[in-house]
Amino acid sequence: MQSLRRPQAFKRFASLTQDPLLTLALVLVVLFVAITIVFPLLSMIGEGFSPKGLPLFQRYLSDPVHLSIVTNTLVMGALVGLFGTAVGFLFAFVQVRLNVPFKRFMHIVALIPVISPPFAVATAAIVLFGRSGSISRGIFGVRYDIYGLDGLTLVMSLSFFTIAYLNLSGMMRALDPALDEAATNLGANKWRIFRTVTLPMLLPGIASSFLLLFVEAVADLGNPLVLGGNYEVLSTRIYVTVIGLYDTTGAAVLSLILLVPSLTVFIVQRYWISRTSVVSVTGKPSGTPQMINHPLVRWPLFGLTIAICLLILLIYGTIIHGAFIRVPGVRYDFTLEHFDFVLNGIGAQAIQDTTLLSILATPLAGLIGMVIAYLVVRKTFAGRNLLDFSTMLGIAVPGTVIGIGYVLSFNHPTTLTLPVLGEVTLLPQLTGGRGLLGGALAIIVVFIIRSVPAALRSGTAALSQIDPAIEEASISLGADNARTFRRITLPLIRPAFLAGLIYAFARSMTTISAVVFLTTPQTKIMTQQILNEVEHGRYGNAFAYCVILIVIVMVAISIMYVTVGSTTGAERRLEGGL
Amino acid sequence: MSQNNQEVRLKLENITKEFPDRGGSGTVKAVDDISLDICAGEFLTLLGPSGCGKTTTLRLIAGFENPTTGRILLDNQDVTPQPPNKRDMALVFQNYALFPHMSVFDNIAYGLQTQRVKRQDIQHRVNEALLMMGLQGLGDRRPNQLSGGQQQRVALARSLVVEPRILLFDEPLSNLDAKLRVQMRGEIHRLQRRLRITSVYVTHDQIEAMALSDRIVVMNAGKIEQIGTPSDIYHRPATRFVADFIGRANFVGVTVLSESAAGVEVEIFKRRVTVASSVRRDGAPLVAMLRSESLTLRHDPALPQVLVEQAMFLGSEVEYIVNTGSQQLVVVEQDPRGVHVVAEGETIGLDFVPEAVHLLPA
Numbered sequence: 001m002q003s004l005r006r007p008q009a010f011k012r013f014a015s016l017t018q019d020p021l022l023t024l025a026l027v028l029v030v031l032f033v034a035i036t037i038v039f040p041l042l043s044m045i046g047e048g049f050s051p052k053g054l055p056l057f058q059r060y061l062s063d064p065v066h067l068s069i070v071t072n073t074l075v076m077g078a079l080v081g082l083f084g085t086a087v088g089f090l091f092a093f094v095q096v097r098l099n100v101p102f103k104r105f106m107h108i109v110a111l112i113p114v115i116s117p118p119f120a121v122a123t124a125a126i127v128l129f130g131r132s133g134s135i136s137r138g139i140f141g142v143r144y145d146i147y148g149l150d151g152l153t154l155v156m157s158l159s160f161f162t163i164a165y166l167n168l169s170g171m172m173r174a175l176d177p178a179l180d181e182a183a184t185n186l187g188a189n190k191w192r193i194f195r196t197v198t199l200p201m202l203l204p205g206i207a208s209s210f211l212l213l214f215v216e217a218v219a220d221l222g223n224p225l226v227l228g229g230n231y232e233v234l235s236t237r238i239y240v241t242v243i244g245l246y247d248t249t250g251a252a253v254l255s256l257i258l259l260v261p262s263l264t265v266f267i268v269q270r271y272w273i274s275r276t277s278v279v280s281v282t283g284k285p286s287g288t289p290q291m292i293n294h295p296l297v298r299w300p301l302f303g304l305t306i307a308i309c310l311l312i313l314l315i316y317g318t319i320i321h322g323a324f325i326r327v328p329g330v331r332y333d334f335t336l337e338h339f340d341f342v343l344n345g346i347g348a349q350a351i352q353d354t355t356l357l358s359i360l361a362t363p364l365a366g367l368i369g370m371v372i373a374y375l376v377v378r379k380t381f382a383g384r385n386l387l388d389f390s391t392m393l394g395i396a397v398p399g400t401v402i403g404i405g406y407v408l409s410f411n412h413p414t415t416l417t418l419p420v421l422g423e424v425t426l427l428p429q430l431t432g433g434r435g436l437l438g439g440a441l442a443i444i445v446v447f448i449i450r451s452v453p454a455a456l457r458s459g460t461a462a463l464s465q466i467d468p469a470i471e472e473a474s475i476s477l478g479a480d481n482a483r484t485f486r487r488i489t490l491p492l493i494r495p496a497f498l499a500g501l502i503y504a505f506a507r508s509m510t511t512i513s514a515v516v517f518l519t520t521p522q523t524k525i526m527t528q529q530i531l532n533e534v535e536h537g538r539y540g541n542a543f544a545y546c547v548i549l550i551v552i553v554m555v556a557i558s559i560m561y562v563t564v565g566s567t568t569g570a571e572r573r574l575e576g577g578l
Numbered sequence: 579m580s581q582n583n584q585e586v587r588l589k590l591e592n593i594t595k596e597f598p599d600r601g602g603s604g605t606v607k608a609v610d611d612i613s614l615d616i617c618a619g620e621f622l623t624l625l626g627p628s629g630c631g632k633t634t635t636l637r638l639i640a641g642f643e644n645p646t647t648g649r650i651l652l653d654n655q656d657v658t659p660q661p662p663n664k665r666d667m668a669l670v671f672q673n674y675a676l677f678p679h680m681s682v683f684d685n686i687a688y689g690l691q692t693q694r695v696k697r698q699d700i701q702h703r704v705n706e707a708l709l710m711m712g713l714q715g716l717g718d719r720r721p722n723q724l725s726g727g728q729q730q731r732v733a734l735a736r737s738l739v740v741e742p743r744i745l746l747f748d749e750p751l752s753n754l755d756a757k758l759r760v761q762m763r764g765e766i767h768r769l770q771r772r773l774r775i776t777s778v779y780v781t782h783d784q785i786e787a788m789a790l791s792d793r794i795v796v797m798n799a800g801k802i803e804q805i806g807t808p809s810d811i812y813h814r815p816a817t818r819f820v821a822d823f824i825g826r827a828n829f830v831g832v833t834v835l836s837e838s839a840a841g842v843e844v845e846i847f848k849r850r851v852t853v854a855s856s857v858r859r860d861g862a863p864l865v866a867m868l869r870s871e872s873l874t875l876r877h878d879p880a881l882p883q884v885l886v887e888q889a890m891f892l893g894s895e896v897e898y899i900v901n902t903g904s905q906q907l908v909v910v911e912q913d914p915r916g917v918h919v920v921a922e923g924e925t926i927g928l929d930f931v932p933e934a935v936h937l938l939p940a
Contacts, residue, residue: 019661469675472642473733475662476669477689477740487688491679 021482026381029372033390035427036445040405041397047252047408056253066237073218073233074261076152080217081210083157088164088209090305095165096172099291100302109309110165112316113158115553117510118222118527119534120546122155124318125227127329127539134329147229155223158312160216164209171205172198180290190292211269215262219398221513222527226534234258235513238400242517248407255401266396323543338544347545350524355552357440357523358508361447362556365504366497368448369455373496374489376456377463378471391456394449399513402446406431407517410442431518438522443515447508454507455500462496463489498564505556509549586654587776588616588639588744593648595634608634609645610800616744619774623787626797627823632780633748635797639778640746641665652743663692668737669746673753674729676721682708682732683717689740707735710769727758734766738775745770747779751786763789784824788812796820815867818938826870828907832937834864842937847882847928855937865940870910872934875900875920881927886920900928 047053060066091110095103113121129136129146136144146154175198183193221235228236234254241251292298322328326335341347375381376388394402410430415423430442470492474484490497512527519525526549533542593612596605609631616622624632637643639650641662650658657665668689677685686707690700708714711731721729730750737745750766751759767790770777781787787794788808796803796811796819804816815821818829832844841854846866853866875886875898884900884907896919898909909928920926 467673467675469671469673470677472662473669473671473675473736474677474688475642476640476667476746477736478663478666478692479688480661480663483692488677 019481021480022379025371026375026379029368029375030383030387032368033372033387036449037394038390040402040409041393043409044252044255044401044405047249048256050249052249053253056250057256060253060257069232069234069237070257072149072231073235073258076149076156076224076231076233077214077218077261079149079153080156080160081214083153084161084213084217085164085168085206085209087157087161087308088166089168089206090301090308091161091165092169092172094301094305095169097290097292098298098301099293100298102306106305106309109312110162112312113160113162115506115510115550115557116159116316117530117546117549118220118512119226119530119542120319121159121315122151122223122226123534123539123542124315124322125151125155127318127322128314130329132329145229147227148231151227151229152223152231155227156217156220158308158315159223160213163212163216167209167212168202168205171202175201177290184290190294190297208269211265215265215269215396218258218262219400219513221400221516222531225531235398235400238404239516242404242407248404251404252408255398255404258398259401262398262401263396266392270392319543319546322539323547325540328539328543335540338540339548341541342544342548346524347526347529347541350526350529351548351552353440353524354509354526357444358447358505359556361444361451361508362501362505364444365448365451365508366455366501369452369500369504370459370490370493370497372452373456373459373463373493374485377460378468388456388460392453395453399450399511400516402449402514403517406442406446439518439520440523442518443523443525446514446518447504447511450511450514451500451504451507454503455497458496458499458503459493462493466492494564498560501560501564502557505560506553509553509556584617584619586615587618587620587652588614588778589649589651589654590614590635590639591649591651593635593638593645593650595631595638595643596646607800609638611648612800612802614795614802614805616776616778618776621770621777621779621790621792623779623781623791623794624797625781625784625787625794625824626803628782630797631800632782632797636669636746636748636778636780639744640667640669666742667744667746668740668742669748670733670737670750672749674721674733676729676732676736678721680721681717682713682719682721682724685721685732686736686739689736693740703739707739710738711735726754727762730754730762731765734769738769738773743776745775745777747777747781749781750779751781752783759786766790788824796823798823812869813934814936815938818865818867821867821936821938826908826910828868828870828873829938830866830868830905830907831940832864832866844935844937846935847930849932851932851935853935853937863940864937867936867938868907868930868934870897870908871912872931873907873909874911874929874931875909875926876929878927878929881929883925884928886922886924886926889920889922891919900926902928 048057091106094100095107126133126146128134129144129151131143131145133144133146136142136146179197179201180193183197188196218233219235221239224231224233224236225239234257238251238254238258241247241254318328323338324334324336325332326337342351372387372391376384410427413425413429414427415425417423428436430436430445431439436442466489471484471488474488475481479487510527512525512531515525516528516531519528526545530542530545530549533539533545591613593609594607595609596607598604599606612631612635624635626632634643638645641657641660641664645658648658649656652665652667677688680688683704686704687700690703695703704717705714708717711734713728713731713735716724716728721732724732730753733750747766751762754762763786770790779787779790788811791808793805794808794811795805798819804811804820806814806816811820812824815824815827821827821829830846832846835843835845835850837843841852842864843850843852844864844866845851855864875884882902884902886898886900887906888899890897894912896911898911898920900907900909907928
């Protein structure tokens with residue numbers, strides 16, 4: 001059989017190469033993923049297992065200080081996963097199953113944390129609940145120490161619960177109401193239905209939310225940096241090792257240790273949970289779910305959700321308010337000096353650079369995501385799953401780890417020694433001040449690889465909803481693959497494309513962990529500047545940055561809605577008389 | 579076959595298609611060494627149960643699958659290596675596959691735009707197609723604003739307007755409700771006879787196949803069982819599978835009495851019948867096929883007596899299941915108003931039309 005299958009595989013490959021454009025697209029994305037994601041990771045692994053790195057492994061894994069850092073990281077990940085999923089579940093349940101007012105309001109509030117810059121929530125939490133917090137000290141008169149695990153859990157749960165909320169509310173809507181009706185018909189009451197039908201059906205979704213939040217939490221750098229205090233985690237340790245000790249080998253070893261739980265959880269989430277799921281989120285809902293009207297269920301849950309909403313609003317209100325007062329939490333007189341500092345000082349260049357780089361990265365990330373989704377869903381070729389997996393590594397791998405990989409790989413030109421030609425430069429230096437375009441190219445590339453996975457996932461989901469016969473019909477009518485992709489596929493997955501663009505822009509503007517090692521004097525990044533201000537206790541300046549950043553993201557989202565989300569080309573041409 | 583003297587438009591030469599099986603270790607032959615000639619202007623149907631390889635054969639012709647071995651020739655030119663968009667064929671899909679983001683007009687114009695036809699010509703030809711399919715005034719609609727029958731007509735118009743050398747149909751009527759299906763069947767028949775466009779049609783519905791086709795190819799397990807006109811296939815099936823798959827067939831064991839140039843003389847239901855048979859016997863046993871409508875029930879003590887086990891009134895006919903003592907038979911009586919409906923449990927004489935007896939290898 002082996003001899004028979006090989007020419008088959010070859011023929012399939014040959015049929016793919018029949019279309020030169022498709023082949024070109026495939027080669028380009030494979031090269032891109034190999035150079036920008038796989039190669040840096042491999043360099044980092046190589047550094048970690050080098051003669052210099054191996055003894056460090058032993059040291060770190062036997063030394064109690066480092067072991068406690070590992071434990072801290074895992075405990076924090078688990079707690080954030082737990083609380084974040086609980087809050088997400090609460091919001092989803094109230095949204096889908098409870099008959100209460102203000103649902104639209106709760107939905108919008110739940111989405112706010114998506115576009116929050118790092119440090120913003122943590123800093124606001126310090127101002128509100130810290131040692132001299134305006135609520136903890138000002139109202140209750142206690143000197144509460146928010147730094148540490150408790151503060152981190154609170155802030156990160158509030159920052160990341162949106163993922164769980166969107167995930168679970170989608171699943172709850174997809175649950176077939178007929179199941180509830182069948183259970184009611186068999187004599188079960190609502191509590192019994194919730195316990196024996198709803199909850200078991202949602203279990204894979206709950207598990208997957210927990211794991212996603214766990215990955216986000218252990219990868220996060222911004223919050224532990226500001227709010228960690230003595231509670232040290234791997235990401236902050238990596239940061240200090242690079243920025244304070246200039247020890248890239250040590251950082252690579254720590255990154256490898258951080259990579260183990262991150263990748264394990266990612267793989268479990270992706271390949272195990274998704275397979276055990278019994279709810280098909282793709283199906284149309286076959287009716288409206290039965291609402292729960294019992295007052296003892298309804299009002300306590302409603303009250304709790306509203307309370308969390310108000311807390312979120314309070315935090316974001318503090319950010320905006322804090323940007324306009326002299327010293328947040330201390331002196332409340334109105335001032336524009338923070339904005340003056342940001343807009344007319346060194347902040348101006350950071351704003352320009354970050355926005356420009358994000359604008360360049362966004363369409364590329366969206367397009368690359370859609371092309372990879374198209375290739376993975378619609379075409380058969382060897383290494384299809386590997387391409388998908390490698391692309392997903394862009395987000396599954398913690399940002400600090402990616403950053404270390406880039407420093408290790410691209411801080412010098414990549415060369416290859418060939419027998420005849422001698423040393424050949426494959427890639428020039430990309431990172432650092434002397435890198436290509438003052439290190440800007442490396443930052444754009446990092447923006448892209450951190451955003452492509454989300455575009456890929458939404459593109460994959462959208463494509464699998466579209467009957468392949470629609471694309472075959474186009475080909476049968478004489479259009480080639482490129483024309484079919486442009487005229488049929490892309491317009492049909494436009495909502496996914498838009499989602500990918502919005503995510504890419506918001507992510508690029510707010511990312512810190514992956515680019516913190518890559519900023520240079522020539523290329524300044526806003527989040528880096530915010531970190532600077534927070535570290536020097538100038539919260540007003542930090543808040544002003546955050547407000548500007550949020551405004552830029554909102555404006556960009558509106559522009560993308562108008563240009564991408566409007567009528568399709570077909571409609572426009574029809575209005576113009578063919 | 580009347581098409582013998584006509585030019586061959588499409589030729590399949592020893593086509594085999596293997597897919598990797600579920601386990602991934604071996605292969606499954608979806609199409610097993612098929613050879614077929616399709617003449618210009620002919621309407622040919624691939625008929626068979628699900629999984630017989632008919633859709634795979636159609637997709638091989640369209641170019642969406644590549645044959646493992648064999649060649650496909652279009653007007654004597656080998657098109658096997660050509661991608662589907664270069665093949666000058668148009669496929670009408672089972673679920674229409676209309677472009678949901680385009681208007682009806684743009685759907686139909688799509689193929690012409692791909693061919694870079696001039697704007698005015700596109701306008702003209704699309705309007706003509708709309709008129710021909712009875713879709714005038716619907717050009718601005720979106721596909722989801724149309725009924726199932728209208729969507730099917732748009733799909734047909736979209737394929738016809740590019741004037742392909744071959745039109746391919748993949749069970750185009752199976753998503754329509756029963757009444758609309760009959761109506762669309764009539765429309766496709768009328769249209770094809772008028773335009774005489776070479777068509778390959780895939781269906782599992784034998785009535786549809788017989789109504790539309792010049793010739794039918796009956797497929798089973800990746801192989802061709804029989805190729806013939808609808809009447810050939812119905813009255814003179816080549817194999818027991820074909821006889822069983824098309825219409826309602828009874829198989830009755832026969833005793834061969836003699837063989838001569840005139841045919842085979844057999845005894846069936848205690849009567850001697852000479853059947854002009856092409857079956858080469860070579861001493862092997864034979865079985866007679868009798869269609870349900872060739873059997874009749876009559877009160878006549880001279881006939882072999884059968885027990886009526888079940889009688890079902892179907893409107894235009896009555897279907898009986900009778901027992902001869904050795905086997906069950908299905909008997910259909912037409913026009914129940916003209917005959918007496920026999921009650922279940924009654925014993926009655928069984929008669930048959932001798933000309934309808936068809937012999938098959940047992």
